[in-house]
Amino acid sequence: MYNSPNNNSPILRRSNFNTSSQGQTTTINKPIAQNTGSSPKPEIAKGPIIPELIPLDPSKKVQVIPIGGLCEIGKNTWIIRCDDKMIIIDAGLAFPSEDMHGVDLVLPELTYLIENKDKILGMFITHGHEDHIGGVANMLKSVNIPIIYGPPLAIGLLEGKLKEHGLLQKTVFKRTKPRETIQIGSFALTFVRNNHSIPDSFSLVIQTPAGLIVHSGDFKFDHTPVDGELFDIAALAEAGAKGVQLLISDSTNAEKAGFTPSERAVFPKIEETFAKANKRIIITTFASQVHRIKQILEIAQKYGRKVAILGRSMLNIALVSRQLGYMNFPDGLLIRSEEAMNYPMQKVCILTTGSQGEPLSALTRIANGSHKQVSIIPGDTVIVSATPIPGNERSVAATINALFARGAEVVYGRDSGVHVSGHCSQEEQKIMLNLVRPKYFMPAHGEYRMLVRHGKLAEEVCAMPTENIFIMENGDVLELTTETCAVVGEVPAGIIMIDNSREGTIEKSVIQDRAKLSSDGIINIVITLDQNKIIAGPDILFKGCIFGDAQQQQEITNKIKAEILKANDLKAAEKSLEKFVKAEFEALKQNPIVQILLMEVN
Numbered sequence: 251m252y253n254s255p256n257n258n259s260p261i262l263r264r265s266n267f268n269t270s271s272q273g274q275t276t277t278i279n280k281p282i283a284q285n286t287g288s289s290p291k292p293e294i295a296k297g298p299i300i301p302e303l304i305p306l307d308p309s310k311k312v313q314v315i316p317i318g319g320l321c322e323i324g325k326n327t328w329i330i331r332c333d334d335k336m337i338i339i340d341a342g343l344a345f346p347s348e349d350m351h352g353v354d355l356v357l358p359e360l361t362y363l364i365e366n367k368d369k370i371l372g373m374f375i376t377h378g379h380e381d382h383i384g385g386v387a388n389m390l391k392s393v394n395i396p397i398i399y400g401p402p403l404a405i406g407l408l409e410g411k412l413k414e415h416g417l418l419q420k421t422v423f424k425r426t427k428p429r430e431t432i433q434i435g436s437f438a439l440t441f442v443r444n445n446h447s448i449p450d451s452f453s454l455v456i457q458t459p460a461g462l463i464v465h466s467g468d469f470k471f472d473h474t475p476v477d478g479e480l481f482d483i484a485a486l487a488e489a490g491a492k493g494v495q496l497l498i499s500d501s502t503n504a505e506k507a508g509f510t511p512s513e514r515a516v517f518p519k520i521e522e523t524f525a526k527a528n529k530r531i532i533i534t535t536f537a538s539q540v541h542r543i544k545q546i547l548e549i550a551q552k553y554g555r556k557v558a559i560l561g562r563s564m565l566n567i568a569l570v571s572r573q574l575g576y577m578n579f580p581d582g583l584l585i586r587s588e589e590a591m592n593y594p595m596q597k598v599c600i601l602t603t604g605s606q607g608e609p610l611s612a613l614t615r616i617a618n619g620s621h622k623q624v625s626i627i628p629g630d631t632v633i634v635s636a637t638p639i640p641g642n643e644r645s646v647a648a649t650i651n652a653l654f655a656r657g658a659e660v661v662y663g664r665d666s667g668v669h670v671s672g673h674c675s676q677e678e679q680k681i682m683l684n685l686v687r688p689k690y691f692m693p694a695h696g697e698y699r700m701l702v703r704h705g706k707l708a709e710e711v712c713a714m715p716t717e718n719i720f721i722m723e724n725g726d727v728l729e730l731t732t733e734t735c736a737v738v739g740e741v742p743a744g745i746i747m748i749d750n751s752r753e754g755t756i757e758k759s760v761i762q763d764r765a766k767l768s769s770d771g772i773i774n775i776v777i778t779l780d781q782n783k784i785i786a787g788p789d790i791l792f793k794g795c796i797f798g799d800a801q802q803q804q805e806i807t808n809k810i811k812a813e814i815l816k817a818n819d820l821k822a823a824e825k826s827l828e829k830f831v832k833a834e835f836e837a838l839k840q841n842p843i844v845q846i847l848l849m850e851v852n
C-alpha cells in the first residue's frame with residue numbers, strides 16, 4: 251500500500267507550486283512522497299503565499315532569544331517574544347563533548363522558560379532531527395506547551411518519543427502543510443518547504459508587529475531531491491519582496507565553498523560499491539538521515555540483498571517514515587539482526603547506527619568484536635555514509651581503524667562520494683541572503699567561527715553593514731522594532747546534562763569530579779572509630795596516583811598514618827588531615843581527590 255508505481259522516477263512533483271496539493275499532507279495514512287507518474291502540471295500559485303495577518307506596529311518590541319543552537323551544533327531552541335506572549339521554535343538536544351564523562355545527552359537550561367511559563371502560546375517544529383525535537387520531552391516536564399505545530403514526519407517521530415516518556419497527553423499536535431500559515435497571538439508563521447537530509451523540512455516566515463523574520467531552519471538547495479519535493483523558493487522570494495527585517499540562517503557549512511551536492515549524488519557511488527562487493531555489506535549513516543536510508547534500501551533491493559537494521563533509533567525512524575509514506579519498501583526486505591549471519595554473504599546488507607563512533611552503538615561494537623549477532627568476516631565491505639560531527643573525529647577514526655584491522659574494506663571519508671551534507675554551503679547561503687534580502691542578519695546553527703564566516707558572507711553579498719549582523723551567543727536577547735535591532739540583554743542559557751541509564755540529570759560538580767578522577771586519581775582513607783578511638787584502620791587506598799617507586803609509596807603511607815595517629819579528635823582534624831595529604835601530593839606534582847571516611851561504631 252505504500253508503493254507508488256514510479257517512485258524512482260526522476261520526475262519531480264511540483265507540489266510547492268500547486269496550492270491544490272496541500273491537503274495531501276493532512277492525514278497521516280496517505281502516501282505523501284509519491285510521484286504520480288503522469289507529468290505534473292506546474293501551476294503558479296494564485297494570490298500571495300504569505301497572507302498579511304499581522305499589522306506593523308512601531309510601538310512594539312519583538313525579542314528573539316536563542317537558548318540553544320548558537321556557538322554549537324545541537325540543541326536548537328528559540329524563543330520569540332512580543333509583549334507578554336511567546337512562541338518556541340524547535341527544542342533540540344545536543345550530544346556530549348568528550349570531556350563530559352558519563353553524560354548521554356545535553357539539553358538547554360530552561361530557567362527563562364520556567365520563569366515565563368504562563369506566556370507560552372505554542373511551539374513550532376521545523377523538522378524531525380534530534381537537535382530540533384530531542385528536547386521537547388524534557389521541556390514538557392517543566393512547562394506547559396498548549397499546542398505543537400509541525401510537519402507530519404517530525405510530529406510522527408515526536409509522538410513516538412513522548413509516548414515513551416508517558417507525556418503524550420501533555421500537549422496537542424497540529425500537523426502543518428506546506429505554505430500553511432498559523433496565526434497565534436501577535437505572530438503568524440508560514441511553513442515554507444526546504445531541502446534537508448530528512449523529508450518534510452521547513453523554513454519559517456514569521457510575521458511580527460516589528461516586521462518579517464525568516465528562520466531558515468536547516469537547509470540546502472537540492473534541485474533533484476530524493477523525494478521530489480522542491481524548495482519553495484517562490485515563498486522566500488515573496489518574503490524578500492515584502493521586506494524582511496531579520497534573517498536567521500543555517501551556518502553549519504559556512505566554511506565550505508561552493509554548493510552542497512544533491513542528496514542524489516551519493517546514489518551512484520553507493521550503488522557501485524554494492525555492485526563490486528562479493529561478501530557482506532555493512533553501511534552506517536545517521537539514524538535520522540531518512541533520504542539516505544531510503545536510497546540504501548532501494549539499492550539493496552535492486553542487488554538482491556536483505557537488510558538488517560541495527561540500532562533501535564534507526565529502525566524506529568525507518569518504520570515511522572514508511573508508515574507515514576516517506577519511504578516504501580516491501581515487507582520481505584528487512585530481516586532481523588539474528589538472521590543476518592545465516593544468509594549467504596552476498597545476500598545481506600547490514601544498515602547500522604554508529605556513524606559517529608558512539609561507544610555503545612552497533613557499529614562500534616562490531617568493530618570491537620563485541621556485538622552479539624554480527625562480527626566482521628575478512629572481505630566484508632563497510633560503507634561509512636557520514637562525516638564526523640566536529641568533536642567525534644577521534645572516535646570515528648578509531649572505529650575505522652578497528653574495522654580495517656578485522657579485515658574489512660572500509661569506504662569512508664570526504665572524497666569517497668558516499669556522503670553529502672544536508673546543510674547549505676557558502677553559495678547556497680548567498681542564495682538565501684540574496685532571496686530574502688534582510689535588513690538584519692543573525693547567523694545560527696554553527697560554532698562561533700562558522701557564525702563569523704557566515705556574517706562575512708552577508709557583508710559581501712548584501713553589502714550589509716557590519717553593525718546589522720549579529721553574532722550572538724545562547725541567552726542573548728535580540729530586540730527588534732520596525733526601525734531598529736539590538737542586543738538588549740541576556741537570559742540564563744546554560745546546559746542540563748542527562749544520564750540515560752539513571753533517567754536523571756548530572757550536576758556540573760559531578761562532571762568536574764569525574765574529570766579530576768580521570769586526570770589526578772583518588773585517595774581513600776578509611777578509619778573506624780569507637781568513642782573517638784581508632785579501632786580499625788587507617789586503611790589507605792590509592793587509585794590512579796603515581797609514585798616514583800614502591801618505597802616512595804610506603805613512605806607516604808607511613809607519613810599519612812603517623813599524621814592520623816597524632817590527632818586527638820579525628821573528626822575535628824579531618825580538614826587539616828586532608829590538607830596534609832594534598833600537600834604531600836603537591837610535592838609529587840599531583841592533585842588527587844582525597845576522601846576520608848570516618849566510620850563510627852554504635
Ligand SMILES: [Zn+2]
Binds near residue numbers: 377382446
Ligand atoms: Zn537537521
